[in-house]
Amino acid sequence: MRKSGATVMVLGMGLLALGCGEAPLASAGDAATSRDAGWTEPPGDAGTSPIIPLPEPPPVEPPPSTEAPFTCEGKTGAAGDHVIVVPHDGLLRRVLLHVPESYDPAAGTTLVLNFHGFSSADWQQSLLTHMNRTSDERGFLVAYPQGVATSWNAGDCCGTAWVDGVDDVGFVRAMLDRLERDYCVDPRRVHATGMSNGGFISHRLACELEDRIASIAPVAGVLGMDTCRPSRPVPVFHFHGTEDLLVPYEGGTPVVHELGAGVVFRAVSETMEHWRVVNGCDATPTETLREGDVTCIEWQGCSASTRLCTVDGGGHTWPGGMPIPFLGHTTDDVDATDAMIDFFDAHPMPVR
Numbered sequence: 001m002r003k004s005g006a007t008v009m010v011l012g013m014g015l016l017a018l019g020c021g022e023a024p025l026a027s028a029g030d031a032a033t034s035r036d037a038g039w040t041e042p043p044g045d046a047g048t049s050p051i052i053p054l055p056e057p058p059p060v061e062p063p064p065s066t067e068a069p070f071t072c073e074g075k076t077g078a079a080g081d082h083v084i085v086v087p088h089d090g091l092l093r094r095v096l097l098h099v100p101e102s103y104d105p106a107a108g109t110t111l112v113l114n115f116h117g118f119s120s121a122d123w124q125q126s127l128l129t130h131m132n133r134t135s136d137e138r139g140f141l142v143a144y145p146q147g148v149a150t151s152w153n154a155g156d157c158c159g160t161a162w163v164d165g166v167d168d169v170g171f172v173r174a175m176l177d178r179l180e181r182d183y184c185v186d187p188r189r190v191h192a193t194g195m196s197n198g199g200f201i202s203h204r205l206a207c208e209l210e211d212r213i214a215s216i217a218p219v220a221g222v223l224g225m226d227t228c229r230p231s232r233p234v235p236v237f238h239f240h241g242t243e244d245l246l247v248p249y250e251g252g253t254p255v256v257h258e259l260g261a262g263v264v265f266r267a268v269s270e271t272m273e274h275w276r277v278v279n280g281c282d283a284t285p286t287e288t289l290r291e292g293d294v295t296c297i298e299w300q301g302c303s304a305s306t307r308l309c310t311v312d313g314g315g316h317t318w319p320g321g322m323p324i325p326f327l328g329h330t331t332d333d334v335d336a337t338d339a340m341i342d343f344f345d346a347h348p349m350p351v352r
Contacts, residue, residue, distance in 0.1 A: 072184040075105045081132075084143075086178050088171045095175055096122045096144040099183070100136045108186030110140035111179060112344065113172070113205075113213075115147070115198030117221075118158040122146040128195060128322045134337050140344075141183060145175060147197070154200030155224030156265060168201060169208050176212055188349040193217040193340055195318055196247060199238075200224045203271070206234040214349040215304075217340035220247050220316050223271040233279040233304030235347040239336045240268045241314020243328055249310075272308050279304040292333030294319070305347060309334055 077099060084095040103109060112135075116125035122144035126132055135142045151159030153166045161168060179185055192202040192213050199221020206216045207228035215235035222240075240247075245255035251267030276283075281299035289296035289309070296309040311319055315328010320335030 070108060070187060072106050072108060075182065075184040077103065077105055077183040079103050084175075084178060086171070086175045088174045089167055091148070093148075093171055093175070094122065094146040095179075096126065096146070097179070097183075098126070098132045098135050098142045098144075100139050100141075102136075102139040103141065103183075105184045107184060108189070109184055110189040110191070110344065111176075111183075111185045112140055112142045112341070113175075113190070113192045113194075114142055114144050115152060115192070115194030115201050116144065116150070117194070117196030117198050118147075118152070119150050120195070121150060125195065125198065128318050128324075129193075129337050130321060131337050134341055138341060140341070141179075141185065143175070143179060145172070152194075152197050152201040154197060154204045154221070155226070156263075157200050157221075157224050158197040169204065172205060172209060173212065186348075187212070188351075189214060189344070190349075191215050191217070191340075191344040191347075193219065194221060196220050196316065199247075203228075206230060206236065210234050215344055215347040217336070217343055219318055219336055220244055222247060222251075222266045222268060223274055224265070228274065228278070230278065232350070233302070234275075235305040235343070236272075236275045236279070237305070237307045237309075237340055237343045238268065238272060239309045239311070239319055239334075239340075241311040241317060241328060241331075243313050244316045245328065246316040268308070268310075272306070275306050276302075279306045281306050289334070293329075293331050294333040296334070305343070307343070309336075309339070 079099045079101045082097045082099065084097050086093045086095060112131070114125055114129060114131055116122055125144050131142050147161055148166050149160035151161040153161040153168045176190065180187060190213055192205050193216065194202045199218030202216045202218040203221065203223045204225055205213045207225050207230055210230040210232055217237040217239070219239045220241065240249055242249045247265055248254070249268050251265055251270060253264055276299050279302045281302035285297040285299045287295065288298045293312040293314065294309055295312065296307065299306045309319070311331045313329050314331055317324055317327055317330040318336055319331045320337060321330065323330040
């Protein structure tokens with residue numbers, strides 16, 4: 001995948017979920033802090049390069065167990081909304097954490113990582129997905145990490161993080177270390193989702209952080225890695241609209257390609273075929289849901305569940321989430337947040 005200044009400008013205009021930028025990050029020399037914070041204010045501050053086909057991955061075998069016994073001894077954490085600051089690679093990286101009232105520091109709790117889209121922000125992702133409300137109803141922790149310059153390095157995409165080769169996988173590992181140190185997070189129940197560039201990074205985490213991420217549920221973001229060989233099958237639940245003009249369902253260049261060149265994304269079908277092979281599924285999927293404009297399918301015979309929900313006419317939007325009219329149709333026939341939490345609950349990390 002070629003990178004260029006024009007490419008970054010294209011994506012900067014195209015792959016936002018709600019718009020806005022972020023404040024410059026502090027240096028790691030400053031003291032890391034954690035504080036309560038409100039959620040009402042934002043943070044301060046086409047060409048055609050061919051896609052290299054992914055090599056068919058070999059069958060994966062789980063490594064021998066190296067797990068230490070899980071304990072909640074010494075864990076704390078209060079309910080509410082918090083800003084967590086994580087030092088990594090010379091930067092202080094911010095995470096917004098929502099802790100439901102039902103949180104028990106003596107009981108292992110599910111953690112969902114919810115990544116914003118390019119040119120969006122952590123607090124906007126919480127509004128887009130309504131996930132705080134679902135967290136309160138169902139009792140899981142939800143973290144909204146903030147990308148460097150509102151971007152994630154997810155392979156084919158996007159922005160400053162991509163161009164500069166930011167170690168976002170390493171940041172996520174450091175973030176999990178911090179959250180698991182302070183909160184009673186069940187390490188077998190850590191899952192990732194995200195919108196657009198946040199969906200791309202969710203796919204990358206399944207490829208490269210499969211020892212910490214139990215399953216993923218990307219929305220409107222395809223696989224951006226030329227090499228993806230996780231050490232175990234990874235459950236995947238993907239959501240995508242057929243009229244997404246920014247990450248096209250059939251693959252190719254975003255609709256704003258006239259403003260620049262060098263961006264070509266994989267099709268949803270290519271992305272799911274990769275995970276079908278990794279997860280050892282049969283070739284033909286089965287329809288599991290047809291409701292209004294939504295059709296969901298699931299592959300059979302898998303070592304890890306592999307699912308796709310397609311929104312006929314859906315735009316670059318979050319199913320069941322906050323509508324963003326200029327990004328296309330938002331369906332109400334499936335709620336991606338509720339559906340993925342059901343999926344996450346059913347797919348903890350396998351015991352090794």
